[in-house]
Amino acid sequence: MYAIILGAPGAGKGTQADILSQEMNLPHIASGDLFRQALEARTEVGLLAKSHMDKGELVPDEVAIKIILERINQPDCASDCLLDGFPRTLHQAEVLDQALEERGKSIDRAIYIEVPNEVLVKRLSGRLLCRTCQAAYHIVNSPPKIPGRCDKCGGELYRRSDDKEETVKERLNVFFAQTLPMLDYYKKQGKLIKVNGNQEIQKVTEEILSALRAPISS
Ligand code: ADP
Ligand code: ADP
Ligand code: ZN
Numbered sequence: 675m676y677a678i679i680l681g682a683p684g685a686g687k688g689t690q691a692d693i694l695s696q697e698m699n700l701p702h703i704a705s706g707d708l709f710r711q712a713l714e715a716r717t718e719v720g721l722l723a724k725s726h727m728d729k730g731e732l733v734p735d736e737v738a739i740k741i742i743l744e745r746i747n748q749p750d751c752a753s754d755c756l757l758d759g760f761p762r763t764l765h766q767a768e769v770l771d772q773a774l775e776e777r778g779k780s781i782d783r784a785i786y787i788e789v790p791n792e793v794l795v796k797r798l799s800g801r802l803l804c805r806t807c808q809a810a811y812h813i814v815n816s817p818p819k820i821p822g823r824c825d826k827c828g829g830e831l832y833r834r835s836d837d838k839e840e841t842v843k844e845r846l847n848v849f850f851a852q853t854l855p856m857l858d859y860y861k862k863q864g865k866l867i868k869v870n871g872n873q874e875i876q877k878v879t880e881e882i883l884s885a886l887r888a889p890i891s892s
Pocket of ligand 2: 707732
């Protein structure tokens, strides 16, 4: 199955994609992680992406499309994958469909995790990420067992520089202006699943899993 996880910054895309990818045995491909890896490797794409990420803007479509298509052309994504953070514009969604169609595949489900704005801001202001495995923690909601260390791999936890207040505001504006309108594209195709992301992590997972099992009605 090819599924995408959509939601504003802080909605819990990474957290849910991590759990679902293990439960359903799908590779978890996160566009933001690909950019951050490219930056660590000091590639041209990484440096270009950083200049946009620091301002809270989207990275240009061509750059995001290229990095994702290269990744989903790898053998582990030949028949399944869970995309987190891509597509984020209508153009990205259309290009992704074309690319999948060329290999006789298509997106099966688009999962939209809905969370009120004030909750998003609180989540991002307390988010911690593992430098090694990218697992997400929260200072208050889901703290690591040992401060500063990842429960899963022992890696170092850090705060993303774009999780600071001014950049968060801009990222939320960008989400509402450029990404939210894209939901209609999947709704029209009868692929959209909306879940309440403002509940415990495990409850959100259960809601997603039961929606994935049910046939789409709207
Ligand atoms: P996204 O990938 O959508 O930006 P994350 O998965 O990184 O979001 O989650 C953002 C922050 O919110 C993290 O600190 C994470 O631990 C926390 N979080 C995720 N889901 C929930 C939830 N259901 N309830 C409370 N906190 C959550
Ligand atoms: P979050 O969902 O928590 O905002 P991500 O890690 O998904 O964070 O994205 C971080 C940044 O990476 C975005 O603010 C944007 O600059 C860039 N980015 C990630 N995915 C895309 C994409 N599909 N198109 C354009 N830019 C992207
Ligand atoms: Zn880790």
